[in-house]
Amino acid sequence: MSQVREEAVGACADEGCCKSSFSEHLPEYFGKNVFSLKVMKEMLSPKAYASIEKTIKEGGKLDVSIADEVAEAMKKWAISKGATHFTHWFQP
Numbered sequence: 001m002s003q004v005r006e007e008a009v010g011a012c013a014d015e016g017c018c019k020s021s022f023s024e025h026l027p028e029y030f031g032k033n034v035f036s037l038k039v040m041k042e043m044l045s046p047k048a049y050a051s052i053e054k055t056i057k058e059g060g061k062l063d064v065s066i067a068d069e070v071a072e073a074m075k076k077w078a079i080s081k082g083a084t085h086f087t088h089w090f091q092p
Contacts (some may be wrong), residue, residue, distance in 0.1 A: 033081060035074050043073040063091070 003037070041049050048066040055062055062070070076085050 006077060035077055040070075040073070043077060044069060048073075 048069045051063045
């Protein structure tokens with residue numbers, strides 16, 4: 001570790017900045033731009049939400065009959081967050 005970094009880490013630990021109130025509000029910052037199950041529940045039909053929730057929790061393939069609805073909801077959500085360019089990318 002560089003001396004400058006060691007000094008910065010030490011100063012942070014000494015001043016308690018690592019224990020700031022930021023950690024109390026972490027959920028407000030981390031994940032606020034995630035198309036989460038909570039967001040999906042608000043934006044998808046009950047049928048589509050139930051299907052995608054099952055897929056996420058149990059694994060398996062996305063039901064093709066809801067894929068367009070999910071993609072459209074994700075697009076609308078992203079645009080509402082200020083996105084000007086969009087792609088959806090599924091990862092295992």
